[in-house]
Amino acid sequence: MAKVQKVEKIWLDGEMIPWDQANVHILTHTLHYGMGVFEGIRCYECDDGRSAIFRLPEHVNRLYDSAHILLMDIPFAKDKIMNACQEIFRVNQLKSGYLRPIAFIGDGEMGLFATSNPIRVGIIAWPWGTYLGEEGVKNGIRAKVSSYTRHHVNIAMTKSKAVSNYQNSILAKREAVLAGYDETIMLDPEGYVSEASGENIFFTKNGTVFTPPTTSALQGITRDTILTLFGEHKLKVVERNISRDELYVADEIFLCGTAAEITPVRELDNRQIGTGKPGPITQKVQEQFFKIVKGSLPQYQEWLTYL
Ligand SMILES: Cc1ncc(COP(=O)(O)O)c(C=O)c1O
Known part of the structure; x- marks a missing residue:
């Protein structure tokens, strides 16, 4: 569905190396026990022809926070990672695309209490279109509430974008797609x-x-970007616990994330949401979001790191 398009170089542990050489040993600790952290970032081609990474410092800060939560010490200064995130687009001559920094535990010791293995870092960039499809972004997707429960705060570290948190996501996503839906909504x-x-x-x-x-x-x-925009528009935003049936009778629902950008939900558990079409608030925030990431709203330039 989303096969990665090969590019020339990958950044691994401080070096730009050819794509085919960016391999790891089978005893890589993260592969066995799932302790690792990553980011998903987008770079857009702007209306003026330049390219800009959206909210790069915030993503890199979250990567370091994620690692800190998991007691992983990333062996590079933040600046070095920030520079590598930009350089990977330049060396691969990519005007836009998806950016994936990952910090993982290398090989050496096995077993759960392995403290001497190196913390390794890879940074990969590749061209990537819409995550939930052009059609989904434009007209909305069909979603299903999952039979899998989302994380408990003392089981998974929810403030860490940890690789292990995604087994739960993958099971839920597969369940929904295999049942004929586009995406899943999970309950806590x-x-x-x-x-x-x-x-x-x-x-x-x-x-x-x-x-x-x-x-x-x-x-x-x-989410933070959208909360900022709604705040500036003086729209009333309430952050509180929400039951699934409140979603059934919503006027509009939308999902947001780096990969999915802003994607409306037109149907949930076989119930039409609102008019069954993207509503005015969703459309407005979507429009503003795409203008911001493409650099055409001057007041949000601080969110862009130009290459
Ligand atoms: C589980 C989960 N929730 C939410 C998000 C949205 O986060 P962001 O907007 O920082 O990409 C992501 C994407 O990274 C995610 O994987």
């Missing part, structure tokens, strides 16, 4: 709405915007 251990498999969630009712707290969900940077 208490039964309240948490997030989608790789996106945060918003809904609107009578002009007010609602979003769940990020207790069991990832604290999304796109």
Whole structure:
């Protein structure tokens, strides 16, 4: 579905190396036990022809926070990682694309208490279109509430974008897609709405915007962007626990994340949402978001790192 398009170079442990040489040993600790952290970042080609990475410092900060939470010490200064994130687009002559920094535990010791293995870092960039499809971004997707529960805060570290947190996401996503839906919405251990498999969630009712707290969900940077925009538009935004049936009677629902950008939900659990088409609040925020990432709104330049 989303096969990665090969590019020339990958950054691995401080060096730009050819794509085919960016391999790891089978005893790589993260591969066995799932302790690692990563980021998903987008770079857009702007309206003036330049390219800009969206909210790069925030993503790199989250990568370091994620690692700190997991007691992983990334052996590079943040600046070096920030520079490598830009350089990977330049060396591969990519004007836009998806950026994946990952920090993982290398090989050496095995077993759970392995403390001497190196912490390794890879940075990969490749061209990537819409995550939930052009059609989904334009006309909305069909979603299903998952039979899998989203994380409990003392089981998974929800403020860490940890690779292990995604087994839960993948199971939920597969369940929904195999049942004929596009995406899944997950409930937290208490039964309240948490997030989608790789996106945060918003809904609107009578002009007010609602979003769940990020207790069991990832604290999304796109979510933060949208909260900022709504704040500036003086729209009333309420962050509180949300039940699944509140979503059924919402006027509009949309999902947001770096990969999915802003994607409307037109149907949930076989119930039409609102008019069944992207509503005015969703359309407006979507329009503004795409203008911002493409550099055409001067007041949001600080969110862009030009290559
Ligand atoms: C589980 C999950 N929730 C939410 C998000 C949205 O986060 P962001 O907007 O920072 O990409 C992501 C994407 O990284 C995710 O994987």
